[in-house]
Amino acid sequence: MLHAPGGKSSALSNLVVSGRAALHVRPDPILWSADREMPEDGLPFAGGPAHVERVELLIREESHPAHARSFHVSVADLRGWAAGQGGHTLHAITEALDNLSAPRRPFAGLADKRPLIMGIVNVTPDSFSDGGRHATTAAAIRHGQALADAGADILDIGGESTRPGSDPVPEAEELRRVVPVIEGLKGCGAALSVDTMKAAVMTAATRAGATIINDVRALEADPQALEAAAASGAWVVLMHCLGAPKTMQQAPHYEHVTLDLLDYLAGRIAACEAAGIPRAKIAVDPGIGFGKTLEHNLKLLRGLALFQSLGCPVLLGVSRKSFIGRMTGETDPNGRLAGSLAGALAGLDAGADILRVHDVAETVQAVAVWKALKGL
Ligand code: 8Y7
Numbered sequence: 436m437l438h439a440p441g442g443k444s445s446a447l448s449n450l451v452v453s454g455r456a457a458l459h460v461r462p463d464p465i466l467w468s469a470d471r472e473m474p475e476d477g478l479p480f481a482g483g484p485a486h487v488e489r490v491e492l493l494i495r496e497e498s499h500p501a502h503a504r505s506f507h508v509s510v511a512d513l514r515g516w517a518a519g520q521g522g523h524t525l526h527a528i529t530e531a532l533d534n535l536s537a538p539r540r541p542f543a544g545l546a547d548k549r550p551l552i553m554g555i556v557n558v559t560p561d562s563f564s565d566g567g568r569h570a571t572t573a574a575a576i577r578h579g580q581a582l583a584d585a586g587a588d589i590l591d592i593g594g595e596s597t598r599p600g601s602d603p604v605p606e607a608e609e610l611r612r613v614v615p616v617i618e619g620l621k622g623c624g625a626a627l628s629v630d631t632m633k634a635a636v637m638t639a640a641t642r643a644g645a646t647i648i649n650d651v652r653a654l655e656a657d658p659q660a661l662e663a664a665a666a667s668g669a670w671v672v673l674m675h676c677l678g679a680p681k682t683m684q685q686a687p688h689y690e691h692v693t694l695d696l697l698d699y700l701a702g703r704i705a706a707c708e709a710a711g712i713p714r715a716k717i718a719v720d721p722g723i724g725f726g727k728t729l730e731h732n733l734k735l736l737r738g739l740a741l742f743q744s745l746g747c748p749v750l751l752g753v754s755r756k757s758f759i760g761r762m763t764g765e766t767d768p769n770g771r772l773a774g775s776l777a778g779a780l781a782g783l784d785a786g787a788d789i790l791r792v793h794d795v796a797e798t799v800q801a802v803a804v805w806k807a808l809k810g811l
Pocket of ligand 1: 555593597598630649650651672674720722723750751752753754755756791
């Protein structure tokens, strides 16, 4: 080793932090076996085969929440410095590094496949034109089966649009939309996820065969949601959304968008654990586009690997979203496939475990090329 850990030549040598500072660790970058073999002092990433040699240490003081000090250091230097600090600092760094390196338990029982591809099945009257409940149900089931055949590991079935400005759907209507589609897709070859914020829909959907609950409000919109999700035994996706979808795009503000969301998701994981949902059943998601400006979305994508320090799989949804339109001028969501794939691949580089997409076949192909290049 060239530099003694914590010694003069480390960027951290004279750094002292207060007991109230929050410390966070972001892999920078994640390296795969085709990039480089892991050196002895490297950190396995998520159980391997990827690893981490250098990280960004972020330190945010309670008194200055909009600013985080940033240090780019080796894992070895970080460990050495933290050991010298002891106490709260050592505890926070050890926990973050342990979470980064711990093997991920197979989400939704989907053994060891990474990344997982979640295909989107919207069961809303306007997404399957020709009118009539039966026609809508049948079309959604056909679409879901086609996505499963194209290689989706998970189908995410939703009956309430969460587009900015959209109105809530009554519970009875949402149940009528999603339950028959879940029943019709049982045995399709993919795990089934229900995209809902309502406890009653979570309960009915999991009884009908869904094994995943995807809640864009992280189980806090419905006061019964935590209890319903815990009782169902389902896996859970906790997504961040700033307020309700109806109002979320009205001047969204954060102190430090990445760290605010990290704190938020850590708090929701703790709430789940307190309600009886084990951490092993939870995935987290920054919620691209949900109460975020273009600049917020870009910061979240650049900093995505930070969320790996929570020790849960990270889900990323960029497919056809309007921020791609903001960057490219493409106003038709159906014309945003290329941008969606570019965003998805950047997400994979930053460790995304699950990709939520409309275009399953195209994403499967892009992921196959990415995996081959990484030696996976
Ligand atoms: C996401 C999502 C939507 C996402 C998760 C859209 C339901 C908007 N986006 N769930 N749902 N993550 N977990 O454009 O990014 O697909 S709806």
